[in-house]
Amino acid sequence: MNPFTFGNPVRGKTFVGRQWAQRRILTALHQGSSVLITGEPRMGKTSLLLHIQDHLAAGVAETPVWVRYLDAHTLCGWRVPQFWQAALEPVQKLPSVRQAYLKAERERFGTFVLESLFHCLQQAGQRLILLIDEFDVVLDEPGLNQIEFYGGLRSLATRYSSLSLVIAARQSLDTLNQRTQEYSRSGSPYFNFMKEITIGPFTNDEIDTLFAAANVPFTRQEREYLAGLSGGHPYLLQAAAYFWHEFSTGHPDLRRRCEQAVNETFAQVETILRDTWRLWTPYQQMAFTLAALEAIPGLIPDREFDVNHLLTDLPNFAPEQRQLIQRGFLREDARYRCGVTPVVEMMTWFLAEELIRLLRPADPNITDWLKAQQWDGYLKQSEREALQKALMAFKPLLQNGLNAFVKATVEAFARRIAGD
Structure with a gap:
């Protein structure tokens, strides 16, 4: 079986590296802060977000934590009340906030009534950590791309320790602030309360860890060659290693085998490269x-x-x-x-x-x-x-x-x- 995979997020034992990013994210959450994870397409933002979700769900936090993951691609056509109804799903039946939730539901989850809910959650010593993937999509959703939504997120996450956000987006913190500046009545950027963590390509140690976990007999020269083609970009590296493994046997001519593997790799990743260029x-x-x-x-x-x-x-x-x-x-x-x-x-x-x-x-x-x-x-x-x-x-x-x-x-x- 080919041990390399690309296309879908990786979880569990297949997730490697990103130790420094994990530490920074978990430290920020421990301090009650919110985090923006940025990076190029297919750089591993979703995998990292899901890994954080699994870590938090394991119950290692000092205080009771409820985790909710939302993929912005599923928010098509949503308005602010639908968003908060979905976001609050893990805590809506907790005795400490049940009455506040029912009131917020009746009043269509306005920011004022949501403040009461998060106040109750804070008084009970509990937290909701909201993970939002592909946040860029929200900027093109008319029902969410508005003052009520951005202002509510900022106000609630900064005023109450019971809510923290971890958002993954392709665009930088500065770009998100620019894109939403027209909705800011006060002139203060909406997202400047978040700590930005940009993830880039794998380090040499992370590349070595990936190959070691795959347990394949690639030579040092082969590993360095694949790292050079991909620049350590996780998706490109996995794709290159996948096709290199596929063509590693069955062809006696080294050059011909290499050409086949590299051509297949480029054909597979060209769409990702084009998407990166476009953004x-x-x-x-x-x-x-x-x-x-x-x-x-x-x-x-x-x-x-x-x-x-x-x-x-x-x-x-x-x-x-x-x-x-x-x-x-x-x-x-x-x-x-x-x-x-x-x-x-x-x-x-x-x-x-x-x-x-x-x-x-x-x-x-x-x-x-x-x-x-x-x-x-x-x-x-x-x-x-x-x-x-x-x-x-x-x-x-x-x-x-x-x-x-x-x-x-x-x-x-x-x-x-x-x-x-």
Whole structure:
């Protein structure tokens, strides 16, 4: 049986790593605080949230704790009363709050009557910990994306120790505050009471733990190769390891076997990479593109591309570089003029594929592509012209498409095996 899995959240013994994130979340809850877990798509936010749920449900807290998990994808069409009715399900029949709950139900769970309920729960020495997954979805739900909902969450969680929130979202704390600023009458951001914990790729120790738990005879070179392709991104790493395991036998030619495994992996994860790219801000996309343009020639032997002029003409992306470093897609590297280089090799391949589609026609419409990426409004005319010129000069470098990247990385791996 293939020990690697991807696609669904992992629980129980299959959950590995994230020890520091667990400690920070549980410490914050012990202190009565609320937490926002952020990270890129498929970085393991749901798995971490469910792991926290299992830990809390095990009854290890010092005071009685009731846990409620809600997936925002299931809140379609809901209004505020429906939300609180579902959120309070674990405590609605407790003797200490029963009367307060019935009153809140009659008055459609307004914030004022909910205060009485959480006051009763606090007086009884009990807590409700509300876990909300995929919170970004709420921003597009008309019945919840309003003052009553956000203001109620903030007021109740900050005034009563009987309610703590653990929210998982793709967007950062700053972005959530910006997205809901129009509903804030006082001007104070709704979510600034929460402690933000951003989860990125697995550390080297966590990667080693994953492979050790799988108990497969991968060599050190194979493990390092898979880590490089994925950058330690949990989903990408599991997918790469899965197909590497699938093709580990049955084909005598090492290079052909590697190409099959890598091609299958990229086909599987391309949708996730596209989703990640789509959720980045235009400036984040531009920051990664510059780093990738500078790094790609090094991924394909005997190719050159001078990115210096382009870097001179485009604005500084230092804030976006820091954000992408924190989220595990770039790392600092003084060898490059832009100061960073991509970490997730397959993300670089994804961008190259996008550029190949753009540049394939004899007269590519780069202007429309810039508009589709929503870059057009962020660049000056001179900056747009510099980028268009650079992309056209980049075209010969990509003439062999994805196969060139796959063959190059496989050849490098084969040479390393032979050298060792």
